[in-house]
Amino acid sequence: MGNQGLNGKPLVSIVSAGLSKFGKHEGLYARELFSYAAKEAFDRCPKLEPKRDVKAMFIGHMGEAYEHQGHTGSAVADWAGLLGVAATRTEAACASSGAALRSGIFAVLSGLADVVIVGGVEKMTHRSTSEVTEYLAMASDYPFEQFHGITFPGLFALMATAHMNAYGTTQEQMAKVAVKNHHNASLNPKAHLQKEITVDKVMESKMVAWPFKMYDCSLITDGASCVVLAKPELAAKYTDQPVHIVGSGQASDTIGLYERKSLTSLQATKTAAKTAYDMAAVSPAQVQVAEVHDCFTYAELMAYEDLGFCPVGESGALIDSGETCLGGRLPVNTSGGLKAKGHPVGATGTAQVYEIYLQLTGQAEKRQVKDAKLGLTHNVGGSGATATVHLYRSDA
Amino acid sequence: MSTQVPFTIEQFYKFLAEGKLMAAKCQKCGKIHLPPRPMCDNCYGQDFVWMEVSGKGKLLTYTTIHVAPQQFQSLVPYTVGIVELENGLKLPGMISGIPPEAVKIGMALKVEFKACDVGQTWPQWQRYCFKLT
Numbered sequence: 341m342g343n344q345g346l347n348g349k350p351l352v353s354i355v356s357a358g359l360s361k362f363g364k365h366e367g368l369y370a371r372e373l374f375s376y377a378a379k380e381a382f383d384r385c386p387k388l389e390p391k392r393d394v395k396a397m398f399i400g401h402m403g404e405a406y407e408h409q410g411h412t413g414s415a416v417a418d419w420a421g422l423l424g425v426a427a428t429r430t431e432a433a434c435a436s437s438g439a440a441l442r443s444g445i446f447a448v449l450s451g452l453a454d455v456v457i458v459g460g461v462e463k464m465t466h467r468s469t470s471e472v473t474e475y476l477a478m479a480s481d482y483p484f485e486q487f488h489g490i491t492f493p494g495l496f497a498l499m500a501t502a503h504m505n506a507y508g509t510t511q512e513q514m515a516k517v518a519v520k521n522h523h524n525a526s527l528n529p530k531a532h533l534q535k536e537i538t539v540d541k542v543m544e545s546k547m548v549a550w551p552f553k554m555y556d557c558s559l560i561t562d563g564a565s566c567v568v569l570a571k572p573e574l575a576a577k578y579t580d581q582p583v584h585i586v587g588s589g590q591a592s593d594t595i596g597l598y599e600r601k602s603l604t605s606l607q608a609t610k611t612a613a614k615t616a617y618d619m620a621a622v623s624p625a626q627v628q629v630a631e632v633h634d635c636f637t638y639a640e641l642m643a644y645e646d647l648g649f650c651p652v653g654e655s656g657a658l659i660d661s662g663e664t665c666l667g668g669r670l671p672v673n674t675s676g677g678l679k680a681k682g683h684p685v686g687a688t689g690t691a692q693v694y695e696i697y698l699q700l701t702g703q704a705e706k707r708q709v710k711d712a713k714l715g716l717t718h719n720v721g722g723s724g725a726t727a728t729v730h731l732y733r734s735d736a
Numbered sequence: 737m738s739t740q741v742p743f744t745i746e747q748f749y750k751f752l753a754e755g756k757l758m759a760a761k762c763q764k765c766g767k768i769h770l771p772p773r774p775m776c777d778n779c780y781g782q783d784f785v786w787m788e789v790s791g792k793g794k795l796l797t798y799t800t801i802h803v804a805p806q807q808f809q810s811l812v813p814y815t816v817g818i819v820e821l822e823n824g825l826k827l828p829g830m831i832s833g834i835p836p837e838a839v840k841i842g843m844a845l846k847v848e849f850k851a852c853d854v855g856q857t858w859p860q861w862q863r864y865c866f867k868l869t
Protein backbone atom coordinates (compact mmCIF):
# COMPACT_ATOMS: atom_id res chain seq x y z
CA MET A 341 0.00 0.00 0.00
CA GLY A 342 1.33 3.44 -0.84
CA ASN A 343 3.26 5.00 2.00
CA GLN A 344 1.24 8.03 3.13
CA GLY A 345 -0.98 7.31 0.11
CA LEU A 346 1.10 9.59 -2.08
CA ASN A 347 0.89 7.31 -5.12
CA GLY A 348 3.49 9.12 -7.12
CA LYS A 349 2.45 12.66 -6.22
CA PRO A 350 5.57 14.86 -6.28
CA LEU A 351 7.10 15.46 -2.86
CA VAL A 352 9.35 18.23 -4.19
CA SER A 353 10.59 19.28 -7.61
CA ILE A 354 14.17 19.67 -8.75
CA VAL A 355 14.46 22.95 -10.65
CA SER A 356 18.23 23.00 -11.11
CA ALA A 357 21.44 21.17 -10.32
CA GLY A 358 25.18 21.68 -10.55
CA LEU A 359 28.31 19.60 -10.23
CA SER A 360 31.96 20.52 -9.94
CA LYS A 361 34.42 18.59 -12.07
CA PHE A 362 35.34 15.50 -10.06
CA GLY A 363 39.04 14.81 -9.65
CA LYS A 364 42.10 16.28 -7.99
CA HIS A 365 41.63 19.95 -7.14
CA GLU A 366 44.94 21.11 -5.73
CA GLY A 367 44.77 24.26 -3.67
CA LEU A 368 40.99 24.44 -3.39
CA TYR A 369 39.19 24.16 -0.06
CA ALA A 370 35.83 22.39 0.18
CA ARG A 371 33.93 25.65 0.49
CA GLU A 372 35.61 26.95 -2.68
CA LEU A 373 34.91 23.72 -4.52
CA PHE A 374 31.23 23.90 -3.60
CA SER A 375 30.90 27.34 -5.17
CA TYR A 376 31.57 25.76 -8.61
CA ALA A 377 28.63 23.38 -8.17
CA ALA A 378 26.40 26.21 -6.91
CA LYS A 379 27.42 28.46 -9.81
CA GLU A 380 26.39 25.85 -12.36
CA ALA A 381 23.04 25.37 -10.60
CA PHE A 382 22.43 29.14 -10.52
CA ASP A 383 23.42 29.59 -14.19
CA ARG A 384 21.14 26.75 -15.24
CA CYS A 385 18.16 28.45 -13.59
CA PRO A 386 18.17 32.17 -14.49
CA LYS A 387 14.74 32.71 -12.93
CA LEU A 388 16.09 31.73 -9.53
CA GLU A 389 17.27 34.67 -7.43
CA PRO A 390 19.35 32.82 -4.87
CA LYS A 391 19.53 35.55 -2.21
CA ARG A 392 15.76 36.10 -2.40
CA ASP A 393 14.46 32.59 -2.98
CA VAL A 394 16.67 30.10 -1.14
CA LYS A 395 15.45 29.65 2.43
CA ALA A 396 17.62 26.80 3.66
CA MET A 397 20.67 24.69 2.79
CA PHE A 398 21.54 21.17 3.82
CA ILE A 399 25.10 20.19 2.96
CA GLY A 400 26.46 16.67 3.18
CA HIS A 401 30.05 16.60 4.44
CA MET A 402 31.54 13.54 6.04
CA GLY A 403 34.89 14.36 7.55
CA GLU A 404 36.39 17.23 9.53
CA ALA A 405 39.73 15.45 9.49
CA TYR A 406 40.54 16.15 5.83
CA GLU A 407 40.78 19.93 6.22
CA HIS A 408 40.61 20.22 9.99
CA GLN A 409 37.31 21.94 9.29
CA GLY A 410 33.89 21.24 10.67
CA HIS A 411 30.84 23.52 10.63
CA THR A 412 30.75 23.18 6.87
CA GLY A 413 27.13 24.24 6.35
CA SER A 414 27.71 27.90 7.09
CA ALA A 415 31.11 28.09 5.38
CA VAL A 416 29.66 26.67 2.18
CA ALA A 417 26.60 28.94 2.30
CA ASP A 418 28.85 32.01 2.57
CA TRP A 419 31.08 30.99 -0.35
CA ALA A 420 27.97 30.21 -2.43
CA GLY A 421 26.74 33.78 -2.00
CA LEU A 422 24.06 32.84 0.49
CA LEU A 423 25.34 34.38 3.70
CA GLY A 424 22.55 34.51 6.22
CA VAL A 425 20.55 31.54 4.92
CA ALA A 426 19.73 28.74 7.36
CA ALA A 427 22.57 26.32 6.62
CA THR A 428 23.19 22.97 8.23
CA ARG A 429 25.72 20.23 7.64
CA THR A 430 24.31 16.72 7.49
CA GLU A 431 26.53 13.76 8.25
CA ALA A 432 25.74 10.13 7.49
CA ALA A 433 29.16 8.96 6.27
CA CYS A 434 29.10 8.36 2.49
CA ALA A 435 25.33 8.96 2.53
CA SER A 436 25.77 12.48 3.93
CA SER A 437 24.23 14.21 0.93
CA GLY A 438 21.58 11.52 0.47
CA ALA A 439 20.60 12.52 3.99
CA ALA A 440 20.88 16.21 3.01
CA LEU A 441 18.39 15.53 0.23
CA ARG A 442 16.01 13.95 2.74
CA SER A 443 16.38 16.98 5.00
CA GLY A 444 15.59 19.27 2.08
CA ILE A 445 12.47 17.26 1.29
CA PHE A 446 11.42 17.51 4.94
CA ALA A 447 11.92 21.28 4.85
CA VAL A 448 9.90 21.84 1.66
CA LEU A 449 7.11 19.38 2.47
CA SER A 450 6.71 20.86 5.94
CA GLY A 451 5.98 24.21 4.36
CA LEU A 452 8.78 25.93 6.26
CA ALA A 453 10.74 26.66 3.07
CA ASP A 454 9.56 26.89 -0.54
CA VAL A 455 13.02 26.66 -2.11
CA VAL A 456 16.03 24.91 -0.58
CA ILE A 457 19.49 23.89 -1.72
CA VAL A 458 20.79 20.44 -0.91
CA GLY A 459 24.24 19.32 -1.82
CA GLY A 460 27.50 17.96 -0.62
CA VAL A 461 31.24 18.34 -0.78
CA GLU A 462 34.44 16.54 0.15
CA LYS A 463 38.10 17.47 -0.35
CA MET A 464 40.19 14.31 -0.01
CA THR A 465 43.08 14.05 -2.46
CA HIS A 466 45.56 16.19 -0.50
CA ARG A 467 45.81 13.44 2.13
CA SER A 468 47.80 10.20 1.89
CA THR A 469 46.04 6.90 1.13
CA SER A 470 46.64 5.65 4.67
CA GLU A 471 45.19 8.84 6.15
CA VAL A 472 42.12 8.58 3.92
CA THR A 473 41.80 4.87 4.78
CA GLU A 474 41.73 5.86 8.43
CA TYR A 475 39.25 8.73 8.01
CA LEU A 476 36.86 6.57 5.98
CA ALA A 477 37.09 3.77 8.53
CA MET A 478 35.66 6.20 11.09
CA ALA A 479 32.26 5.45 9.55
CA SER A 480 32.56 1.89 10.83
CA ASP A 481 32.28 0.53 14.38
CA TYR A 482 35.31 1.64 16.40
CA PRO A 483 35.54 -0.84 19.28
CA PHE A 484 35.05 -4.02 17.25
CA GLU A 485 35.96 -3.17 13.66
CA GLN A 486 38.51 -0.34 13.48
CA PHE A 487 40.16 -1.54 16.70
CA HIS A 488 40.89 -4.89 15.05
CA GLY A 489 42.29 -3.41 11.85
CA ILE A 490 39.19 -3.81 9.69
CA THR A 491 39.17 -1.17 6.97
CA PHE A 492 36.36 0.18 4.83
CA PRO A 493 37.25 -1.87 1.74
CA GLY A 494 37.66 -4.73 4.21
CA LEU A 495 34.03 -4.48 5.33
CA PHE A 496 32.67 -4.65 1.79
CA ALA A 497 35.17 -7.42 1.03
CA LEU A 498 33.72 -9.41 3.95
CA MET A 499 30.31 -9.10 2.26
CA ALA A 500 31.73 -9.98 -1.17
CA THR A 501 33.43 -13.11 0.18
CA ALA A 502 30.17 -14.21 1.79
CA HIS A 503 28.27 -13.66 -1.49
CA MET A 504 30.88 -15.56 -3.50
CA ASN A 505 30.56 -18.43 -1.04
CA ALA A 506 26.75 -18.42 -1.00
CA TYR A 507 25.98 -17.86 -4.69
CA GLY A 508 29.14 -18.59 -6.65
CA THR A 509 29.62 -14.96 -7.65
CA THR A 510 33.05 -14.49 -9.21
CA GLN A 511 35.78 -11.88 -9.11
CA GLU A 512 35.36 -11.54 -12.90
CA GLN A 513 31.69 -10.62 -12.46
CA MET A 514 32.71 -7.93 -9.98
CA ALA A 515 35.37 -6.74 -12.41
CA LYS A 516 32.68 -6.31 -15.08
CA VAL A 517 31.02 -3.66 -12.88
CA ALA A 518 34.27 -1.68 -12.96
CA VAL A 519 34.64 -2.13 -16.73
CA LYS A 520 31.06 -0.92 -17.33
CA ASN A 521 31.39 2.08 -15.05
CA HIS A 522 34.75 3.11 -16.50
CA HIS A 523 33.18 2.96 -19.96
CA ASN A 524 30.35 5.24 -18.81
CA ALA A 525 32.83 7.62 -17.17
CA SER A 526 34.74 7.83 -20.45
CA LEU A 527 31.61 9.56 -21.81
CA ASN A 528 31.33 11.93 -18.83
CA PRO A 529 33.48 15.06 -19.03
CA LYS A 530 33.06 15.62 -15.28
CA ALA A 531 34.29 12.16 -14.26
CA HIS A 532 37.59 11.73 -12.42
CA LEU A 533 38.79 8.83 -14.58
CA GLN A 534 37.66 9.04 -18.20
CA LYS A 535 39.36 5.95 -19.49
CA GLU A 536 38.25 2.46 -20.41
CA ILE A 537 39.61 -0.58 -18.60
CA THR A 538 39.39 -4.34 -19.12
CA VAL A 539 38.53 -7.26 -16.83
CA ASP A 540 42.19 -8.31 -17.03
CA LYS A 541 43.32 -4.89 -15.87
CA VAL A 542 41.03 -5.15 -12.83
CA MET A 543 42.22 -8.69 -12.05
CA GLU A 544 45.89 -7.73 -12.33
CA SER A 545 45.68 -4.56 -10.22
CA LYS A 546 47.17 -4.29 -6.76
CA MET A 547 45.35 -6.14 -3.98
CA VAL A 548 43.56 -3.89 -1.46
CA ALA A 549 41.39 -6.28 0.57
CA TRP A 550 40.88 -9.69 -0.97
CA PRO A 551 38.88 -10.19 -3.24
CA PHE A 552 39.07 -6.46 -4.01
CA LYS A 553 41.88 -5.15 -6.14
CA MET A 554 42.58 -1.48 -6.73
CA TYR A 555 40.17 -1.37 -9.68
CA ASP A 556 37.37 -2.83 -7.55
CA CYS A 557 37.52 0.25 -5.34
CA SER A 558 36.09 3.73 -5.87
CA LEU A 559 38.40 6.68 -6.17
CA ILE A 560 39.63 9.16 -3.62
CA THR A 561 38.32 12.33 -5.23
CA ASP A 562 37.57 16.00 -4.63
CA GLY A 563 34.13 17.18 -5.67
CA ALA A 564 30.93 19.02 -4.91
CA SER A 565 27.31 18.70 -5.94
CA CYS A 566 24.31 21.00 -5.64
CA VAL A 567 20.57 20.51 -6.26
CA VAL A 568 17.84 23.15 -6.03
CA LEU A 569 14.51 21.87 -4.70
CA ALA A 570 11.22 23.75 -4.88
CA LYS A 571 7.68 23.16 -3.75
CA PRO A 572 6.03 21.36 -6.73
CA GLU A 573 3.40 24.09 -7.14
CA LEU A 574 6.21 26.63 -7.66
CA ALA A 575 8.40 24.58 -9.98
CA ALA A 576 6.97 26.09 -13.18
CA LYS A 577 8.03 29.54 -11.94
CA TYR A 578 11.66 28.44 -12.22
CA THR A 579 11.87 25.92 -15.05
CA ASP A 580 10.02 24.31 -17.97
CA GLN A 581 11.68 20.99 -17.18
CA PRO A 582 11.20 20.12 -13.52
CA VAL A 583 12.13 16.66 -12.29
CA HIS A 584 9.81 15.51 -9.52
CA ILE A 585 10.93 13.43 -6.57
CA VAL A 586 8.11 10.94 -6.15
CA GLY A 587 9.55 8.55 -3.59
CA SER A 588 11.95 8.97 -0.69
CA GLY A 589 13.21 6.34 1.72
CA GLN A 590 15.93 6.25 4.34
CA ALA A 591 16.77 3.57 6.87
CA SER A 592 19.42 2.68 9.43
CA ASP A 593 21.08 -0.55 10.49
CA THR A 594 23.68 -1.62 13.06
CA ILE A 595 26.91 0.34 12.66
CA GLY A 596 28.85 -2.90 13.05
CA LEU A 597 28.61 -5.24 10.06
CA TYR A 598 29.15 -8.22 12.35
CA GLU A 599 25.82 -7.70 14.14
CA ARG A 600 23.69 -8.01 11.02
CA LYS A 601 21.51 -10.98 10.12
CA SER A 602 22.69 -10.94 6.51
CA LEU A 603 26.26 -10.46 5.30
CA THR A 604 25.30 -10.48 1.62
CA SER A 605 22.62 -7.77 1.54
CA LEU A 606 21.90 -4.43 3.16
CA GLN A 607 18.65 -4.34 5.11
CA ALA A 608 18.81 -0.53 5.20
CA THR A 609 18.74 -0.45 1.37
CA LYS A 610 15.84 -2.90 1.24
CA THR A 611 13.82 -0.91 3.78
CA ALA A 612 14.56 2.46 2.15
CA ALA A 613 13.72 1.04 -1.29
CA LYS A 614 10.39 -0.38 -0.14
CA THR A 615 9.44 2.97 1.37
CA ALA A 616 10.39 4.81 -1.82
CA TYR A 617 8.74 2.35 -4.23
CA ASP A 618 5.52 2.31 -2.17
CA MET A 619 5.44 6.09 -1.95
CA ALA A 620 5.93 6.43 -5.71
CA ALA A 621 3.61 3.50 -6.48
CA VAL A 622 6.14 2.00 -8.87
CA SER A 623 7.90 -1.36 -9.10
CA PRO A 624 11.62 -1.98 -9.64
CA ALA A 625 10.84 -3.19 -13.17
CA GLN A 626 9.61 0.30 -14.11
CA VAL A 627 12.94 2.02 -13.30
CA GLN A 628 14.64 3.14 -16.52
CA VAL A 629 17.93 4.53 -15.22
CA ALA A 630 19.63 4.23 -11.82
CA GLU A 631 22.63 5.59 -9.98
CA VAL A 632 23.54 3.10 -7.24
CA HIS A 633 26.20 3.14 -4.56
CA ASP A 634 29.16 1.32 -6.14
CA CYS A 635 31.85 2.29 -3.61
CA PHE A 636 33.23 -1.17 -4.39
CA THR A 637 32.32 -3.34 -7.36
CA TYR A 638 30.51 -5.84 -5.16
CA ALA A 639 28.39 -3.03 -3.69
CA GLU A 640 26.78 -2.49 -7.10
CA LEU A 641 25.94 -6.20 -7.42
CA MET A 642 24.46 -6.15 -3.92
CA ALA A 643 22.40 -3.07 -4.85
CA TYR A 644 20.90 -4.91 -7.88
CA GLU A 645 19.49 -7.49 -5.47
CA ASP A 646 18.52 -5.14 -2.64
CA LEU A 647 16.74 -2.74 -5.02
CA GLY A 648 14.83 -5.58 -6.68
CA PHE A 649 16.52 -5.33 -10.10
CA CYS A 650 17.13 -9.09 -9.97
CA PRO A 651 16.40 -12.01 -7.63
CA VAL A 652 18.71 -12.70 -4.67
CA GLY A 653 21.93 -14.38 -5.77
CA GLU A 654 21.52 -13.45 -9.44
CA SER A 655 23.36 -10.13 -9.57
CA GLY A 656 26.40 -11.83 -11.12
CA ALA A 657 24.19 -13.11 -13.94
CA LEU A 658 22.65 -9.64 -14.34
CA ILE A 659 26.03 -7.96 -14.92
CA ASP A 660 26.96 -10.81 -17.29
CA SER A 661 23.76 -10.17 -19.29
CA GLY A 662 24.78 -6.60 -20.14
CA GLU A 663 21.31 -5.32 -19.20
CA THR A 664 22.78 -2.70 -16.85
CA CYS A 665 25.10 -1.29 -19.53
CA LEU A 666 24.24 1.80 -21.57
CA GLY A 667 21.81 0.56 -24.21
CA GLY A 668 20.61 -2.26 -21.95
CA ARG A 669 17.22 -2.70 -20.28
CA LEU A 670 18.21 -0.78 -17.15
CA PRO A 671 21.41 1.26 -17.43
CA VAL A 672 23.05 1.63 -14.02
CA ASN A 673 25.64 4.26 -13.10
CA THR A 674 25.61 6.02 -16.44
CA SER A 675 27.74 8.76 -14.85
CA GLY A 676 30.58 6.31 -14.25
CA GLY A 677 29.44 5.79 -10.68
CA LEU A 678 31.50 6.22 -7.56
CA LYS A 679 33.89 3.77 -9.15
CA ALA A 680 35.05 5.95 -12.05
CA LYS A 681 33.30 9.31 -11.79
CA GLY A 682 34.74 9.42 -8.26
CA HIS A 683 33.58 9.26 -4.67
CA PRO A 684 34.08 12.54 -2.80
CA VAL A 685 32.08 10.97 0.01
CA GLY A 686 29.94 13.90 1.18
CA ALA A 687 29.18 14.97 -2.41
CA THR A 688 28.19 11.54 -3.72
CA GLY A 689 24.47 11.35 -2.87
CA THR A 690 23.51 14.59 -4.62
CA ALA A 691 26.00 13.93 -7.44
CA GLN A 692 23.86 10.86 -8.17
CA VAL A 693 20.81 13.14 -8.22
CA TYR A 694 22.63 15.42 -10.69
CA GLU A 695 23.09 12.54 -13.15
CA ILE A 696 19.45 11.47 -12.90
CA TYR A 697 18.41 15.13 -13.35
CA LEU A 698 20.45 15.26 -16.57
CA GLN A 699 19.02 11.94 -17.76
CA LEU A 700 15.39 12.86 -17.12
CA THR A 701 15.77 16.28 -18.74
CA GLY A 702 17.55 14.87 -21.80
CA GLN A 703 20.86 16.58 -21.05
CA ALA A 704 23.09 13.53 -20.56
CA GLU A 705 24.63 13.81 -24.04
CA LYS A 706 26.63 10.71 -24.99
CA ARG A 707 25.32 8.90 -21.92
CA GLN A 708 21.67 9.71 -22.59
CA VAL A 709 19.24 6.88 -21.89
CA LYS A 710 16.56 7.22 -24.57
CA ASP A 711 13.18 8.46 -23.31
CA ALA A 712 14.09 8.03 -19.64
CA LYS A 713 11.16 9.17 -17.49
CA LEU A 714 11.67 7.26 -14.23
CA GLY A 715 14.99 7.24 -12.39
CA LEU A 716 16.37 6.01 -9.07
CA THR A 717 19.26 6.96 -6.79
CA HIS A 718 20.71 4.82 -4.01
CA ASN A 719 23.22 6.18 -1.52
CA VAL A 720 24.84 4.10 1.24
CA GLY A 721 26.60 5.30 4.39
CA GLY A 722 29.34 3.25 6.04
CA SER A 723 29.05 -0.47 5.50
CA GLY A 724 25.28 -0.02 5.26
CA ALA A 725 24.28 1.55 8.57
CA THR A 726 22.54 4.21 6.46
CA ALA A 727 20.85 3.97 3.09
CA THR A 728 18.70 6.40 1.14
CA VAL A 729 16.69 5.58 -1.97
CA HIS A 730 14.89 8.17 -4.10
CA LEU A 731 12.68 7.93 -7.18
CA TYR A 732 12.38 10.65 -9.83
CA ARG A 733 9.91 11.31 -12.59
CA SER A 734 9.84 13.79 -15.42
CA ASP A 735 6.59 14.86 -17.08
CA ALA A 736 8.03 15.62 -20.49
CA MET B 737 28.50 -11.82 38.93
CA SER B 738 27.84 -8.54 40.65
CA THR B 739 25.15 -6.38 39.11
CA GLN B 740 27.30 -3.39 40.09
CA VAL B 741 29.55 -4.16 37.14
CA PRO B 742 28.36 -1.92 34.28
CA PHE B 743 27.06 -3.54 31.12
CA THR B 744 29.33 -1.66 28.71
CA ILE B 745 31.77 -2.23 25.88
CA GLU B 746 34.54 -1.04 28.22
CA GLN B 747 33.63 -3.76 30.69
CA PHE B 748 33.54 -6.37 27.91
CA TYR B 749 37.20 -5.58 27.21
CA LYS B 750 38.07 -5.59 30.94
CA PHE B 751 36.73 -9.14 31.13
CA LEU B 752 38.76 -10.02 28.03
CA ALA B 753 41.89 -8.93 29.88
CA GLU B 754 40.93 -11.48 32.53
CA GLY B 755 40.65 -14.15 29.83
CA LYS B 756 36.86 -14.22 29.84
CA LEU B 757 34.51 -13.73 26.90
CA MET B 758 31.37 -12.30 28.49
CA ALA B 759 27.93 -11.45 27.13
CA ALA B 760 24.99 -9.80 28.89
CA LYS B 761 21.61 -11.51 29.14
CA CYS B 762 18.51 -9.35 29.51
CA GLN B 763 16.55 -10.58 32.52
CA LYS B 764 13.28 -9.26 31.18
CA CYS B 765 13.18 -10.67 27.61
CA GLY B 766 16.12 -13.07 27.56
CA LYS B 767 18.01 -11.48 24.66
CA ILE B 768 21.74 -12.09 24.87
CA HIS B 769 23.86 -9.08 23.98
CA LEU B 770 27.41 -9.16 22.70
CA PRO B 771 28.67 -6.49 23.01
CA PRO B 772 26.74 -5.73 26.19
CA ARG B 773 24.58 -2.59 26.31
CA PRO B 774 23.28 -0.43 29.16
CA MET B 775 19.73 -0.86 27.78
CA CYS B 776 18.15 -3.77 25.94
CA ASP B 777 17.27 -2.72 22.38
CA ASN B 778 14.52 -5.35 22.32
CA CYS B 779 12.49 -4.57 25.47
CA TYR B 780 14.23 -1.45 26.87
CA GLY B 781 15.00 -3.35 30.06
CA GLN B 782 18.10 -2.48 32.09
CA ASP B 783 18.32 -5.58 34.23
CA PHE B 784 21.11 -7.82 32.92
CA VAL B 785 23.19 -10.73 34.10
CA TRP B 786 26.67 -11.56 32.82
CA MET B 787 27.24 -14.92 31.21
CA GLU B 788 30.49 -16.40 29.98
CA VAL B 789 30.26 -17.63 26.39
CA SER B 790 32.40 -20.12 24.56
CA GLY B 791 35.11 -18.60 22.42
CA LYS B 792 34.68 -21.40 19.90
CA GLY B 793 32.82 -20.86 16.69
CA LYS B 794 32.85 -21.07 12.93
CA LEU B 795 34.04 -18.56 10.36
CA LEU B 796 31.22 -16.77 8.50
CA THR B 797 33.34 -14.66 6.16
CA TYR B 798 36.83 -13.20 5.82
CA THR B 799 39.09 -10.85 3.88
CA THR B 800 42.83 -10.31 3.72
CA ILE B 801 43.78 -6.67 4.13
CA HIS B 802 46.67 -5.29 2.10
CA VAL B 803 46.04 -1.54 2.44
CA ALA B 804 45.83 -0.73 6.14
CA PRO B 805 45.71 2.32 8.39
CA GLN B 806 49.13 3.45 9.69
CA GLN B 807 48.79 1.60 12.96
CA PHE B 808 48.34 -1.80 11.32
CA GLN B 809 50.79 -1.43 8.45
CA SER B 810 53.45 -3.59 10.09
CA LEU B 811 51.00 -6.54 10.05
CA VAL B 812 50.07 -6.32 6.33
CA PRO B 813 48.81 -8.58 4.83
CA TYR B 814 46.57 -9.75 7.64
CA THR B 815 43.29 -11.63 7.58
CA VAL B 816 40.16 -10.55 9.43
CA GLY B 817 36.86 -12.31 9.66
CA ILE B 818 33.52 -12.60 11.41
CA VAL B 819 33.07 -15.64 13.63
CA GLU B 820 29.73 -17.04 14.77
CA LEU B 821 29.94 -18.20 18.38
CA GLU B 822 27.37 -20.19 20.32
CA ASN B 823 23.91 -18.61 20.78
CA GLY B 824 24.28 -17.06 17.34
CA LEU B 825 26.53 -14.33 18.75
CA LYS B 826 28.99 -12.89 16.27
CA LEU B 827 32.39 -11.32 16.77
CA PRO B 828 34.80 -9.83 14.24
CA GLY B 829 38.56 -9.95 14.59
CA MET B 830 41.92 -10.87 13.18
CA ILE B 831 42.63 -14.47 12.25
CA SER B 832 46.20 -15.36 13.10
CA GLY B 833 48.46 -18.34 12.58
CA ILE B 834 46.76 -19.45 9.35
CA PRO B 835 48.07 -18.52 5.87
CA PRO B 836 45.46 -16.39 4.04
CA GLU B 837 45.03 -18.97 1.26
CA ALA B 838 44.19 -21.66 3.84
CA VAL B 839 41.38 -19.65 5.43
CA LYS B 840 37.97 -21.12 4.53
CA ILE B 841 34.39 -20.13 5.36
CA GLY B 842 32.98 -22.57 7.91
CA MET B 843 36.32 -23.45 9.49
CA ALA B 844 36.37 -23.94 13.27
CA LEU B 845 38.13 -21.15 15.15
CA LYS B 846 38.51 -20.08 18.74
CA VAL B 847 39.16 -16.79 20.45
CA GLU B 848 42.67 -16.36 21.81
CA PHE B 849 43.33 -13.59 24.31
CA LYS B 850 46.45 -11.44 24.55
CA ALA B 851 47.26 -11.75 20.87
CA CYS B 852 47.45 -9.61 17.75
CA ASP B 853 48.77 -6.68 19.75
CA VAL B 854 49.67 -3.39 18.12
CA GLY B 855 50.68 -0.18 19.86
CA GLN B 856 47.79 2.07 20.79
CA THR B 857 47.38 5.11 23.01
CA TRP B 858 43.60 4.91 23.35
CA PRO B 859 41.87 2.81 24.36
CA GLN B 860 44.36 0.52 26.06
CA TRP B 861 42.26 -2.58 25.77
CA GLN B 862 43.29 -6.18 25.72
CA ARG B 863 43.07 -7.46 22.15
CA TYR B 864 41.92 -10.87 21.00
CA CYS B 865 42.22 -12.77 17.78
CA PHE B 866 41.00 -16.02 16.28
CA LYS B 867 43.12 -19.16 15.89
CA LEU B 868 42.47 -22.72 14.74
CA THR B 869 40.81 -24.85 17.41
Ligand SMILES: [Zn+2]
Nearest residue numbers: 762765776779
Ligand atom coordinates in the same frame (compact mmCIF):
# COMPACT_ATOMS: atom_id res chain seq x y z
ZN1 LIG C 1 15.29 -7.24 26.80
